[in-house]
Amino acid sequence: MDCRDVQNLLHPYSDGELDLVRHLQIEHHLAECAACAEHQLGLRRLREALASAPLYHHAPDALRARLAADLRSAPATPSRRGRRRPRALLWATAAGIGLVAAAAVTTGALLSRASTSAETKLVEQVVAGHVRSLQADHLTDVASSDRHTVKPWFRGKLDYSPQVPDLAGEGYPLSGGRLDYLADRPVAALVYHRRLHAINVFTWPAPDADETPVRALARQGFHVCYWQRAGMAYWVISDLNAQELDEFAGLLRQHSAAPPP
Amino acid sequence: MRLNLDERGRFEHATLPHLDAAYNLARWLTRDDHAAEDVVQEAYFRAAKFFAGFRGGDGRTWLLAVVRRAAYDWLAKRRAWAAASFDEAVHDRGDDASNPESLVIRKADQQLLRQALEELSPEFREVTVLRELEGLSYQQIAAVVGVPVGTVMSRLSRARKQLRQRLAPCPGREE
Numbered sequence: 001m002d003c004r005d006v007q008n009l010l011h012p013y014s015d016g017e018l019d020l021v022r023h024l025q026i027e028h029h030l031a032e033c034a035a036c037a038e039h040q041l042g043l044r045r046l047r048e049a050l051a052s053a054p055l056y057h058h059a060p061d062a063l064r065a066r067l068a069a070d071l072r073s074a075p076a077t078p079s080r081r082g083r084r085r086p087r088a089l090l091w092a093t094a095a096g097i098g099l100v101a102a103a104a105v106t107t108g109a110l111l112s113r114a115s116t117s118a119e120t121k122l123v124e125q126v127v128a129g130h131v132r133s134l135q136a137d138h139l140t141d142v143a144s145s146d147r148h149t150v151k152p153w154f155r156g157k158l159d160y161s162p163q164v165p166d167l168a169g170e171g172y173p174l175s176g177g178r179l180d181y182l183a184d185r186p187v188a189a190l191v192y193h194r195r196l197h198a199i200n201v202f203t204w205p206a207p208d209a210d211e212t213p214v215r216a217l218a219r220q221g222f223h224v225c226y227w228q229r230a231g232m233a234y235w236v237i238s239d240l241n242a243q244e245l246d247e248f249a250g251l252l253r254q255h256s257a258a259p260p261p
Numbered sequence: 262m263r264l265n266l267d268e269r270g271r272f273e274h275a276t277l278p279h280l281d282a283a284y285n286l287a288r289w290l291t292r293d294d295h296a297a298e299d300v301v302q303e304a305y306f307r308a309a310k311f312f313a314g315f316r317g318g319d320g321r322t323w324l325l326a327v328v329r330r331a332a333y334d335w336l337a338k339r340r341a342w343a344a345a346s347f348d349e350a351v352h353d354r355g356d357d358a359s360n361p362e363s364l365v366i367r368k369a370d371q372q373l374l375r376q377a378l379e380e381l382s383p384e385f386r387e388v389t390v391l392r393e394l395e396g397l398s399y400q401q402i403a404a405v406v407g408v409p410v411g412t413v414m415s416r417l418s419r420a421r422k423q424l425r426q427r428l429a430p431c432p433g434r435e436e
């Protein structure tokens with residue numbers, strides 16, 4: 001490990017985010033290298049200053065009281081104890097979908113796992129792309145269940161034309177598409193649904209002509225299937241259960257046999 | 262659909278202990294007291310709406326992701342985004358020009374520090390607030406912000422570099 005490597009890793013080192021081996025390597029280097037030690041000192045001083053300055057904004061009591069009151073006055077389902085007159089309408093729609101928030105909790109890969117291989121990196125990007133699409137409430141740029149609307153939408157936006165199979169008959173209706181960015185290139189993202197579960201399908205021209213079967217893995221609470229066929233790479237991700245996502249992947253693979261025009 | 266009494270209890274238990282964390286993030290992102298309150302209230306409404314999707318676990322991270330989204334919506338609505346966001350290329354001066362020895366932060370400089378943090382672009386400010394003030398791990402920050410852990414790491418180091426650059430060039434300051 002030279003000084004450059006060390007200085008690049010000083011931040012995760014200082015945050016306690018490195019594995020033990022690298023942590024010790026850096027500790028060792030800092031004991032012997034004045035230049036790197038000086039960098040580390042500067043970083044430490046900044047962090048100490050941030051920690052000691054009164055920068056934290058605590059919630060005002062009035063807000064705390066208001067939220068508690070809102071909660072109490074929210075309409076409850078009249079199943080249990082006495083009912084109250086509904087006041088805070090906003091609470092009334094509570095429960096239900098929860099995709100966005102649930103997805104938000106589960107993203108993020110271990111630092112040590114990142115960049116170990118191109119595929120691992122791609123998995124991470126697929127997960128991040130999926131989470132982003134749910135979080136930003138930006139699942140589709142073109143919202144349509146009609147493949148004849150979605151497919152042409154990509155024309156002029158990509159240098160290839162993705163297959164957009166109609167799987168509504170099998171219980172996986174199309175809900176639209178959007179452009180995303182994966183594997184260092186803009187790619188087509190197709191969005192299907194199974195009940196309330198969004199399924200993202202990322203597809204782009206494969207780097208080689210290999211045909212691969214559907215491979216499946218689970219990452220951070222999501223199920224991922226991926227394969228190559230007819231010159232195209234496919235990555236499918238959802239919080240749908242593995243069984244149904246496998247079924248969906250199988251159907252999609254079946255329908256993606258034709259070479260892209 | 263609504264929260265029944267059971268769910269409401271669970272919801273309070275999962276979210277109210279993190280009100281300070283929610284407000285702190287909202288306040289740093291909006292840089293405005295009243296806006297921060299509005300954002301937190303909106304976030305709690307949304308969180309209640311999505312509560313069925315909360316499968317237990319890290320309630321703070323879950324809530325903060327909702328707060329962050331509400332804060333960005335507020336920023337977008339107020340068109341503050343353009344004003345608040347800095348061009349990274351302009352403000353990140355690349356290599357670390359600051360001399361660490363000159364970076365001595367005393368009590369008197371706390372106002373300077375607060376200002377430097379407020380002047381960071383929102384994506385740099387949020388990772389700094391979540392790491393330095395909230396003490397979240399890279400993985401938790403990644404979950405809140407919705408980016409890969411590697412992005413958290415690089416944003417955090419760039420944010421700190423910018424902070425040091427903003428704080429360093431005060432000539433003639435003695436140890």
Ligand SMILES: [Zn+2]
Nearest residue numbers: 003033035036
């Ligand atoms: Zn060195």
